[in-house]
Amino acid sequence: MPADESMPTAFYTDYPWPDVEIERSLLAVADCELRLASDNREETLIREVGDADVIITCWAPTTARVIAAAKKCKHVARTGIGLDNIDVPAATRAGMVVTNVPDYCMREVAEHALAMIFALGRKIAYSHLSTKQGRYSLVGDLPIERIEGTTLGIIGLGQTGTLLAQKALAVGMRVIGTNRSQRVPNGVTWKSLESLLAESDYVSVNCPLTDETRHLINSTTLRQMKPSAFLINTSRGGLVDHPALAAALDVGWLAGAALDVQDREPPDLSQPPYNDPRVIVTPHSAFVSTLAVNELRERVGRQVVDVLQGRTPENVVNPR
Numbered sequence: 349m350p351a352d353e354s355m356p357t358a359f360y361t362d363y364p365w366p367d368v369e370i371e372r373s374l375l376a377v378a379d380c381e382l383r384l385a386s387d388n389r390e391e392t393l394i395r396e397v398g399d400a401d402v403i404i405t406c407w408a409p410t411t412a413r414v415i416a417a418a419k420k421c422k423h424v425a426r427t428g429i430g431l432d433n434i435d436v437p438a439a440t441r442a443g444m445v446v447t448n449v450p451d452y453c454m455r456e457v458a459e460h461a462l463a464m465i466f467a468l469g470r471k472i473a474y475s476h477l478s479t480k481q482g483r484y485s486l487v488g489d490l491p492i493e494r495i496e497g498t499t500l501g502i503i504g505l506g507q508t509g510t511l512l513a514q515k516a517l518a519v520g521m522r523v524i525g526t527n528r529s530q531r532v533p534n535g536v537t538w539k540s541l542e543s544l545l546a547e548s549d550y551v552s553v554n555c556p557l558t559d560e561t562r563h564l565i566n567s568t569t570l571r572q573m574k575p576s577a578f579l580i581n582t583s584r585g586g587l588v589d590h591p592a593l594a595a596a597l598d599v600g601w602l603a604g605a606a607l608d609v610q611d612r613e614p615p616d617l618s619q620p621p622y623n624d625p626r627v628i629v630t631p632h633s634a635f636v637s638t639l640a641v642n643e644l645r646e647r648v649g650r651q652v653v654d655v656l657q658g659r660t661p662e663n664v665v666n667p668r
Contacts, residue, residue, distance in 0.1 A: 356380045356656050359400035359418075361408035362388035363427065365641060371404065374649030378656040390414060397421070402652050405434065407613070412438035423447070423655040427648050428635070430584060431665060432557055440666045447651045447663045451507060452644045453635035457554075458511035460634035461582045464606035465500065465516070465550050468578040469493045473628045493549075496520035501548030503541065503564070504555030504583070505532055512552060524548065527555075545572040550580060557584035565589060570596040578604050582634040585609040594620035597627070608634040 358380050360368060372382045385396050388408035394417045397403065402423045403410060410424060412435045424439050426448040439446050467473045471489045478488060486492075500516045502509045502525040510533045513523045517535045524539045524547060525532050532538045545551060551573060555561055565579065565588040573579070579602060581588050590611055596602055597620070604626035613632055621627045635641075651661035 356401040357399065358382050358402040358404055358652055359385065359397050359421075361385045361393055361403065361405040361410065363406050365645070370642065370645040371649050374646065375652060378653045380652065380656055393417075401656065404648060404652065407433055410434040410439075415439050415442055415444065418442075418444075423652060423661075425648050425651050425661075427644055429453075430557065432584070432586070436665060436667075445655055445661065446665050447648075447661050448665055449644050449647050450663060452647065453637070453640040454507045454511050456637045456640050457508045457582050457634045458515055460608060460630070461508075461512050461552050461554070461580050462515050462519075464580045464582070464608075464628060464630075465552075465578070466495060467628055468550070468580070468604055468606055469495050469498070474625060477625065498522070498549040499524060499547055501525065501539070501544040501551045502536070503527075503544065503551065503553050505536070506554065506556075508583075509552075509554035512554060541569070542572055545569055546574070548577055549574065550578050552580040553583050553587050555583060555587065557586045562586050563589040563592075565593065567592040567595065570601050573602045575600050575602065577602050578606065580606045582608045585611040585613065590615075590621055594624070597621055597624055604628075606630075608632055 356378065358375055360382060368382060375382055385393055390409045390411055393408060393414045397414060397418045399420045400418055401420055402425060403418060403421055404425045404427060406427045410433055415435060415438045421444055424434055424444050424446045426434060429448055429450050431448060434446060436446050471492045475489045497520060499522045502513055505525045505527045513525060513533050513536050516523050523535060524537045524544055526539055526541050526544045530538050553565060570592060593605060606628040608630045609632055615622050617623060622629050654661040
């Protein structure tokens with residue numbers, strides 16, 4: 349039986365979980381049909397968005413062209429935190445509400461960053477790879493360092509950076525940080541970016557991606573790090589100039605890196621820096637836990653229902 353043309357429709361561009369049953373059941377409260385894109389390319393979205401009342405998007409390019417094609421759309425709901433895949437000004441001009449969920453996975457990302465610090469410093473990932481390839485020699489894994497007493501530099505002290513600082517302090521690390529406000533959590537010492545890079549044994553990038561911060565980690569800033577230091581990025585891939593990171597590793601400007609986010613996803617894993625044994629790569633999974641993902645999907649579903657039923661949803665990001 350064809351869908352009732354009077355029913356509202358939500359167009360789901362892409363999602364990294366196995367099904368959409370959580371979203372479908374929540375949208376049913378508003379008698380909303382959920383339609384899935386056949387793939388997440390821009391041209392496909394333009395062709396398929398049709399008369400959708402809502403666009404739900406994770407990583408797909410929700411560009412000005414996609415927004416222009418969505419003539420009936422009143423809401424773009426981001427299943428995540430960052431908004432770099434959505435043309436928010438275009439949506440605002442078109443009268444669409446844009447929402448995100450900015451605070452659902454902070455603990456997971458902080459835990460992931462701390463796990464990467466231990467995996468790098470204790471050579472856990474490198475040793476695991478070596479043994480699986482038939483090499484059983486601790487000599488080949490040296491140097492291996494104690495984490496307690498080392499210095500963690502955190503670039504960006506928002507919610508995630510603050511949680512990471514608290515966890516690092518709890519395991520005995522010295523924590524320094526940099527941000528624009530120069531206000532830091534208890535136990536953290538503020539430093540300029542240049543001083544932070546020079547002093548840190550581990551540098552964790554936890555700031556948002558903006559025009560100002562794109563390629564914040566580049567050939568100049570990498571040169572300021574200790575040769576024994578490690579870089580961790582669980583924030584946004586565009587914060588790091590990956591060719592510059594590969595070159596810096598080649599000449600020994602730093603000891604290694606752990607990357608959960610890439611400038612293009614998925615990256616070509618056969619190319620540096622991703623194929624370097626000193627680099628840990630995880631598939632943009634820092635945000636993931638069963639609890640976090642379920643919370644994200646449920647909150648996005650409620651945002652959509654609120655808009656469809658005439659209420660203001662949480663976390664509207666359009667400029668006032």
